[in-house]
Amino acid sequence: MxxxxxxxxxxxxxxxxxxxxxxxxxxxxxxxxxxxxxxxxxxxxxxxxxxxxxxxxxxxxxxxxxxxxxxxxxxxxxxxxxxxxxxxxxxxISTVYQDLALCDNLDIVANMFLGHESLRYRLLDENAMEAAAKVTLNSLAVTTVRSVRSLVVSLSGGQRQSVAVARAVMRDAKxxxxxxPTAALGVTQTAQVLSLIRRLADRGxxxxxxxxxxxxxxxxxxxxxxxxxxxxxxxxxxxxxxxxxxxxxxxxxxxxxxxxxxxxxxxxxxxxxx
Amino acid sequence: MTDEESSLPDESETANSGLQESQDQDVVAIDSATSVLEADDVSDGSFNAYLKGSLTKLRSGQSGLLPILVGLTALVIFFQLKNSLFLSVGNLTNLLTQASYLVMFGFAEIWVLLLGEIDLSAGYNGAIGGAVMAVLAGTYHRYPWWLAILGGLAASTAIGALVGTIVIRLRIPSFIVSLAFLLGLQGILLKVVNFDNYQGSVSVLNGPLLDLVNGNLSRTAGWILIAGAVGIYAVLVIVSDARRRRSKSEGAPFIITLVKVFGVAASGLVLLLVCNANRGIIVPLSGIPFCVPIILGFLITWKFLLTRTRFGRNIYAIGGNAEAARRAGINLGLNRVTAFALTGLTAGAAGILYTSRLGGSSAAVDGGQLVLLAVAAAVIGGVSLFGGRGKMIHALVGGMIIAIIYNGMGLIGLDAATQDIVIGLVLLAAVSVEAVSRRGSTVRA
Structure with missing residues (x-):
């Protein structure tokens, strides 16, 4: 050994x-x-x-x-x-568990920054977080969410998975x-998540x-x-x-x-x- | 955020069918996978887009305060038709002081309700805060009024923190821990009001302490207060909305900013005109009651803590999904205990208002009733008992509704029995609407 x-x-x-x-x-x-x-x-x-x-x-x-x-x-x-x-x-090392660990009552931006919020004068910097979340989601070509301010409760299974993955990527996960990741998803959403996984690998x-x-x-x-x-x-x-x-x-x-x-x-x- | 569809049955039916339709459309929209993240209808900030977004939210069960405000207006119209004294300046000002401690107890309970916990001891905890204040300012000690208030607040905060620590450390449901405290604190209250040979009742003789609820600002001070508050609000909202637009964040168009500012200015003006009108019968009496700026101060500070700080975000996250919060590295214990301490602090403030209103504290204070009304105020306003959803303003609206129902039914001559039955029905109706809309909003997920 x-x-x-x-x-x-x-x-x-x-x-x-x-x-x-x-x-x-x-x-x-x-x-x-x-x-x-x-x-x-x-x-x-x-x-x-x-x-x-x-x-x-x-x-x-x-x-x-x-x-x-x-x-x-x-x-x-x-x-x-x-x-x-x-x-x-x-x-x-970022892990996306099967239950995704998202807070249904918070919006996409808040979930992506959970526990790592950007601060400005020690207060939440919502504008910076929203901009960064949009950049990350766009770079992963996650285009199906209507608004980054949507509450997670209103998202489909595939979208939730995308948000959870995007959260991992945003924190510079290697x-x-x-x-x-596809256990609870339908055909279309499985395809979305698989192509998302492919794009992750293509980013190195x-x-x-x-x-x-x-x-x-x-x-x-x-x-x-x-x-x-x-x-x-x-x-x-x-x-x-x-x-x-x-x-x-x-x-x-x-x-x-x-x-x-x-x-x-x-x-x-x-x-x-x- | 209340996720209620409507408080009126005929409207909720149409809202439901609309909801169904919109969900079908949404599924199609999601599956067609068109690039809508940057699409014009969300981020260009136009008025139409904003209206469309609000409508979608309304139909998906996130109707905010709208239904509860409709209900409030209906109540006001009903009571005014039954008794024209209801909207008199004297009664309206009276209503504010009646609602003050209910609203404040509601603020207190929201901190723990947001975590999905409950603090049944908040009523007696507040009563103890008021009693400690009365004893400190009383004949035997004669501490200055502000020191007496600090003493009362400190006692309540400590008790709240103790409840929270026991819940977190021993992992006992907060319902049971706070139930034990409800029973135990009743005894402590008896001890406090029998302190210094008080014989079970402590009067508040200190001027400023009596004035907390019963005193009024001068007319000029009222003008300065309202003008200052509206001015600061306008500047903050306009600056922050402008920054949102500059950084291309999603948000309200400028016209909505103006509507918000004018709405707040108009409410302030109405409040001022009502309170500054002479309501005295024998001697002239006017001015905004002291409790109004106190309540507004707590509302603004707590709202700020909840929405602008990391601590507030953590509270919502823990209430929404504690496991997710833990994995995100949030210190659950510390945040939870802090929330329980804030419940204690706010309950202390509420108990001090209550003591001031009654002119003293005694063993007869029913802390059980107070805490149940506090929970009712929060829930009627739209706070979820399951945690994670609710705002401070909900306790303000809910507390006002409870005060209006008691006040209005008193005016039209209904007895106490009927009043209690009606309050019960209103609470039931409010949670039913919440439960139904909750089901509606998770269908798509």
């Missing part, structure tokens, strides 16, 4: 985030077992796996909610300890983690997506990371997978597809791939 760490930190084209040997125990339950994962800027990495595979636990360790029992986290090649969500936030942001929906994953992801019962079974570019093989790995936990489809058969360790 140490050798892998050395190579990860010396690599010129180093990944933005590297997880090495991450384990997490809840009492006797092993939620994560020696998970390795690299996430690069400008790429959409999708984590897939069945219920209980450890996807949520993994992103919680990255977003600072859970501290891993063992293992190391590297950010831009430097070892970091993410003890609180605030520490992750300060590094530029890594945006999305937990089931690293995106980590958890999803159950393989259609969405194959539409938007550059790399797939498949988990099974707390282990990272396989990480690779999306071209290594077909929906068929992906389902097989998710259910069986072994990378059958590699032997059948790919000549680049390799051990299931992201660090060794480089």
């Amino acid at each position: 140490e050798g892998g760490v050395e190579s990860a930190s010396k690599d010129v084209d180093q990944p933005l985030l590297s997880l090495r040997g991450i384990s997490k125990n809840f009492g006797a339950v092993e939620a994560l077992r020696e998970v390795d994962l690299d996430v690069s800027a400008g790429e959409v990495t999708a984590i897939i796996g069945d219920n209980g595979a450890g996807k949520s636990t993994l992103i919680k360790t990255v977003s600072g909610i859970l501290t891993p029992s063992e293992g190391q986290i590297f950010w831009c090649g430097e070892r970091v300890a993410l003890k609180t969500p605030r520490e992750a936030d300060e590094l530029g 890594l945006v983690i999305l937990d089931e 942001i690293a995106v980590l997506v958890i999803s159950h929906n393989l259609n969405d994953v194959f539409t938007v992801a550059d790399r797939l990371a498949v988990m099974h019962l707390g282990r990272m079974v396989h990480v690779g570019p999306i071209s290594e997978f077909t929906p068929q093989t992906a389902v097989e790995i998710i259910t069986t936990g072994t990378f059958v597809g590699a032997k059948a489809n790919s000549t680049r058969s390799q051990p299931s360790n992201a660090g060794d791939r480089q």
Whole structure:
């Protein structure tokens, strides 16, 4: 494991985030077992796996909610300890949870600046916040909201997701983690959110997506990371997978597809791939 | 922000069908994904656009104060038709002093209602504030009036902060904690009014303290007050609206700014003319009651705190979605305790007004009734009991409505029993409208 760490930190084209040997125990339950994962800027990495595979636990360790029992986290090649969500936030790791964490009773601008309001003479600077919110929404081509002063309660599911993502981007996030971003959305809105995810990556942001929906994953992801019962079974570019093989790995936990489809058969360790 | 559709049944029906239509249209508009963020109909600030925006808000259940003001006007017309004394200058001024402590208790309760909490002890807490003030200024201590007021406010603020701390630290629902305080503070009140050999009743003999509600500004002072207040308001509104337009923020067109300024100026003038007219029967009596600038001062300060500061934004955020606020890095405990302390402070001010109006404090003060009327005032005005929605002005309107109903029904000779039944029905009607509109506004989400 140490050798892998050395190579990860010396690599010129180093990944933005590297997880090495991450384990997490809840009492006797092993939620994560020696998970390795690299996430690069400008790429959409999708984590897939069945219920209980450890996807949520993994992103919680990255977003600072859970501290891993063992293992190391590297950010831009430097070892970091993410003890609180605030520490992750300060590094530029923003997580958009499935419930989006928006305040229905506030408008879009207030939600985007929640906890980070711009001040002028120690008072809220509404004009500056409104202008910045508009710039961010426009840069992400979020064009379906009628007014940035609309209350969030009046927005559709896709628009809410867009607001939550825009909030992450506005705070100069370098890594945006999305937990089931399309779970509750209709067809049109799913398409909107997926193109939004694509634009995030095109801006050079690293995106980590958890999803159950393989259609969405194959539409938007550059790399797939498949988990099974707390282990990272396989990480690779999306071209290594077909929906068929992906389902097989998710259910069986072994990378059958590699032997059948790919000549680049390799051990299931992201660090060794480089 | 009250999200009420209408207080009148026939109007709400049409509003409902309109709502349905507008929602269908909105869905189409959203799905067609046209670029409307910068579209002219929102940000060019024209009068038509503003009107259209307001209409959309109205139909989607964000009707603001409109329905409640319609209800208020209807009440005024009804009582005036039944008894022509209702709109006499004497009765109107009387109404202001009757409403003063109700409105102030309403302000107090709003701080915790916005969090989705409740403080049932605010009534007795205020009563204690008033009693402490009366004792400090009383025969045995003779502190100056301002020190007595500070003492009363400090006592109430401390009690409010204690209630909040227990709620936050022990994670007990505020309903139960404040219920315990309601019962306990009743006993404390008894102790306070029996302090210094007072025998259960403390009179206020200090001139300025009696004048808080019962005294009046001189006519000239009234003119200066109103002119100053309207002038400052006009400058602030015009400057801030101009800055909004310059930075291309969404907001009201200039004509609406003018309408706001003229509306405030006209209300100020009416208030001034009513209060400055002679209402004395034997000796001449005129002038704005002292409680009016006190109430306005609290209204403006609290509104400022709620809408212009980070603290106010945090209160709304916690009331709207506490988990979201926590994840955004907002310190929930500190903000909540501060809100409870502000409830205590404002309740103290309300209790001081109440004590001043009655000329003293005694064990007979019914803090339970006071706090329930405070909650009623806030809710009738449009504050949500679920947290996150409401403004200080709602307590002003709601408190005025309660005062008008008691005052008007007294004038037309209805007995206390009928008065209580009517107040109950009005409260029920107000929350029903809120509940229905709440359903309306979440349909699309």
